[in-house]
Amino acid sequence: MEDLDPEVVLAMTAQAPDGVVVIDREGLIRYWNHGSERIFGFPAAEVIGRSLDVIIPERHQQRHWDGFEKSMASGTTKYGDDDLLNVPAVGAGGRKLSIEFSVVLLNDAEGRPGYVGAVIRDVTARRAREKELYQKVAAAKAEQSTTA
Numbered sequence: 001m002e003d004l005d006p007e008v009v010l011a012m013t014a015q016a017p018d019g020v021v022v023i024d025r026e027g028l029i030r031y032w033n034h035g036s037e038r039i040f041g042f043p044a045a046e047v048i049g050r051s052l053d054v055i056i057p058e059r060h061q062q063r064h065w066d067g068f069e070k071s072m073a074s075g076t077t078k079y080g081d082d083d084l085l086n087v088p089a090v091g092a093g094g095r096k097l098s099i100e101f102s103v104v105l106l107n108d109a110e111g112r113p114g115y116v117g118a119v120i121r122d123v124t125a126r127r128a129r130e131k132e133l134y135q136k137v138a139a140a141k142a143e144q145s146t147t148a
Helices: 006-015 034-040 058-074 124-147
Strands: 019-024 029-032 085-090 096-107 113-122
Touching: 019 034, 019 096, 034 096, 034 113, 058 113, 096 124
Parallel strands: none
Antiparallel strands: 019 029, 019 113, 085 096, 096 113
């Protein structure tokens, strides 16, 4: 990859349909790509420099920040390359979302943990279909047990 211009990689990241978000060690959003704008409904200009709390449901914020602080202090994360996290999120106007994302701890210029990056996909529609299917199956099983 040495011959690939870093600008090409940055352009791909900026235009990717999946969300790419980078937060600094204070938990402030430092990068928010087009995919993040599409998923969450917030333009980059509105969220850059703000806390990631803008997309974290209030009831999950404390747990998130506890884990975040532990990762920043230790320089490690409990999530590996194969982990795909599934969590609720909040979009513009309070819209409820279901997202999947992978996470990576990034070092600053001094080699210390300084950033966390995430690649995010909106799975709200898929989760709704799964829930509907589960409810149909449960209802069919319940009906079978009452007629048996």
